Amino acid sequence: QVQLVESGGGLVQAGGSLRLSCAASGSSFSNYAMGWFRQAPGKQREFVACISRSGSMTEYTDSVKDRFTISRDNAKNALYLQMISLSPEDTAAYYCAARPARPWRISTTATDYNYWGQGTRVTVSS
Secondary structure (H helix, E strand, O other): OEEEEEEOOEEEEOOOOEEEEEEEEEOOHHHEEEEEEEEOOOOOOEEEEEEOOOOOOEEEOHHHOOOEEEEEEOOOOEEEEEEOOOOHHHOEEEEEEEEEOOOOOOOOOHHHOOEEOOOEEEEEEO
16 A cells, blocks of 8 residues: 655746655555546546656656656655646646556556545646
8 A cells, every 4th residue: 555645736827837746655666657637626637647667658648748747766755747838727636646557557547546645736827
């Protein structure tokens, strides 16, 4: 089992940047494929980015490609989401999620993830 705690959210102007972090504790972090999801007010939770256990494989939803970068540091038990060129459409609560997986497996599907953080809110003003 793994516990996840997100941080780094806040209020930023359009065009600005933020770096979200997700601290993991409990079971061995390197055994988990990780993902970032977000949920805007009144909308369903959506996939943002995911990364394999080693970090060698990543995938992004189209709307954040070339603006967001997912990464992980297994030595620090940490997952990151670097976000640049933020727009009001990026306003949401951002959640990190973990799933036990084989080394090469990643998933864009929320129901594939077993563990979730409590979320960190990102608000982008126009």
